[in-house]
Amino acid sequence: MTALPLLHVSDLTVEFQTRNGTVTAVSSVDLTVAKGETVGIVGESGSGKSVTSYAVMRILDRAGRIADGTVTFSGIELHNADDEVMREIRGREISMIFQNPRAALNPIRRVGEQIEDVLRQHAQATSRNAREKAIDLLRLVRINDPEARYLAFPFELSGGMCQRIIIAIALACRPRLLIADEPTTGLDVTTQKAVMDLVVELTRAREMSTVLITHDLGLAAQYCDRIVVMEKGRVVETAPARRIFRAPEHPYTQRLMSATPRPGITLRDLLPNRPEAAAPPPKWQRSPDATEKPILSVVDLVKEYPRAGAKARGAESAGAFRAVDGISFDILPGESVGLVGESGCGKSTTSAMVMRLLDPTSGTIRFEDRDIGAIPAKNFARDPARSRLQMVFQDSTDSLNPRFTAFRAIADPLYRIGGVTREAQARAQVERLADQVVLPHDLLDRFPHQLSGGQKARVGIARAIALEPALLVLDEPTAALDVSVQAIVLNLLADLKAELGMSYLFVSHDLNVVRLLCDRVIVMQAGRIVEQASAEEIMTSPRDAYTRELLAAVPRPPV
């Protein structure tokens, strides 16, 4: 380490005033970033990793304050600098890029103007050459047709493009330190790779230092020189990226490491202090009787949407947009099938049609030997097949009624379809379901906001299996969860499948997760199936070029 680090955070403590008194979000954190170094801060939600960076930038919200410690940036004390000084530092010396790029841009201002605002604020451009410089920056972050994109509003751009704009804003004044706060969360893997590669290339070329804040150990390990692991507001371990994967020292780092899905492991390997006694979930075997009937059979499924403004724009672009373009696949009883692809590939539309929430334009969906695709979506709730087909949603918070207790949420399908009318009867069944998903009974009377993310996910799963469905559609059920919670939920899902003999249609963008849970994987691109094969085959010898591209984009820890 050099004698004088660019950024030196020492003994930093940040407190928030809340209704329930003072909460310490970050306590006694030490952190140094040398010139040209890339440091990763890794931790799960609530670890204080974002708060640390906000404290460095002094953009904590009103309730938060630096209670103790010092932040020094190339000799300047930031923790007690006044607003004038900070305004000069922000954007010019230290800049930041954020999660959720679309929301991080002013929705009603042209992106070019937003870049200009920063240039002019820090006197990097005059009114005469600001536009030119902004367009140069757009070109720098590889935006095609920068002159036209200068005039675009954020809603007209994709998430990846919005993140490039944010990067352009962050790099506009040639700062010396870039703080990237979960810059690729919510972006597709290929976009993630493109964005990260761009950040690395640009910061290296300018000899900048970078702090990468992420929950993804793999991502941090791939792009960072040094990794700082945080837990509950404290730094638990700091080590070079290579060493942290080979020999994690702190128990928390070890847990985090083992819970990260990666090639060459099984589901059970994700769990901390893996119970040796617990047998691995029985591997699903295709029954020797090759004529076994699939439980779900989708043939030539198509979903078309009329193009927005097709009428107004005239004939040349008229016609419909095919979100799902004639796909066919089967799911056998007890089989778990992964549906993988990037956003916009049609995987969610497909799952919504299978769930009969959307009406297909054409094609058939045979479920337990009935063509349920022909039943209009609005009548399907009354169909007997409805109880055999259930769904677990991506956002476990938003998919629970905030006014229902966990008990009421799980009992809902029992009351509505299951024919249960008496509360005592429902109570018995719900408690049995809670046992199945390992949810303590005393949590059943809590409301969603009183439950943790993992507990809410369990409630969602218990609700879905309440009617003992034959097929469960899982739409990215672990995408919003921390890796340690994800590990437990994935194992739970595997056990439930074996116990109840269900089939899964598992929709996800994370190939590592899909491989762990699924027997077979279907890869979709632009509404079509480009490849379907067993999970192992897809991971080890992908045949399609697009599958290979997806696999290559998955961050790989340097082991």
Add this chain to the structure above:
Amino acid sequence: MASATKLRILGQRSLQALPALVGIIIVTFVLTRALPGDPAVYFAGPAADARSIAEIRKQLGLDRTLIEQFGIYLRQLAQGDLGQSISTGQPVIKELVNRLPASIELTLVALLLSALVAIPLGILAATRPDTWVDHLCRFVTTAGVSLPTFFTGILLVYVFYYLLGWAPAPMGRLNVMYLSPPHVTGFFTIDALLAGDLETLRATLAQLILPATTLGLFTLAPLARMTRGSMLQVLGSDFVRTARAAGLSGRKVLFTYAFRNALLPVITTLGMVFSFTLGANVLVEKVFAWPGIGSYAIEALVVSDYAAVQGFVLAMAILFVALNLVIDVAYTLVDPRVGIEG
């Protein structure tokens, strides 16, 4: 292309208003007929016998069937004739042309005053929550809505006219010493300006200030509360954080980034408050002897003056449609997304 899309949207919005107007014409016609009270009896006077009542009924055209009356009404409407008020004997259209601008002028000035106070107050309160500015904002707005307009009106007259003598007598739009400016728009302030008559302009404004303040106090609350709420929300959003992290000046963040985004719900509230106030300022018009449309409508309603009531409702309906159009225009100017999602 974007502006063409917006123009098309605006065209569609105006066309969508047509069925509403037709419905309003029918409903007001039927409703006024369904009102209790017989105008023929009323106008024949207490001494009239059955024959003279029948004669007056015939004169008013009330002896025909409803369908026939409606036909006549439509034909007259097409010629811009809203009928004659039976209580004043004047053509309704003429009365409306005189009185509507008086009401609109009063309401607009009141809203302008109100917005000039409410929006800065809301912004200040949002940037300094739980400080004295915030508490002041809460106090002023609560006081504003809690006091009935006739009370604040009389209080203002008592203080500024009777005690201090700063304001002129609360006797309508213009002191009797002055001649009305030549009629161009019907707004005395604008007409006086057009005529270059600064003396009359001053007198008009002097008459306007008290009733406008009275109304303005009442409309302060929704505007200030909405500004504060929507500013608080926008200030907590991701893009404001980005702007702050980029080191933009406080002024730039507050106005270019936060306020313009917070403006959208404020515009909506402004429109709602305007339409509400225009119809509901009868009390203020009464206190200040303001020759507005609200007092006219109440008087007409009391005596079942069909033509006048119909004319009033129709005028208000057209005004609301126009107002909604103005709000839509304002929206498209502020928010580029309207063209896509609208």
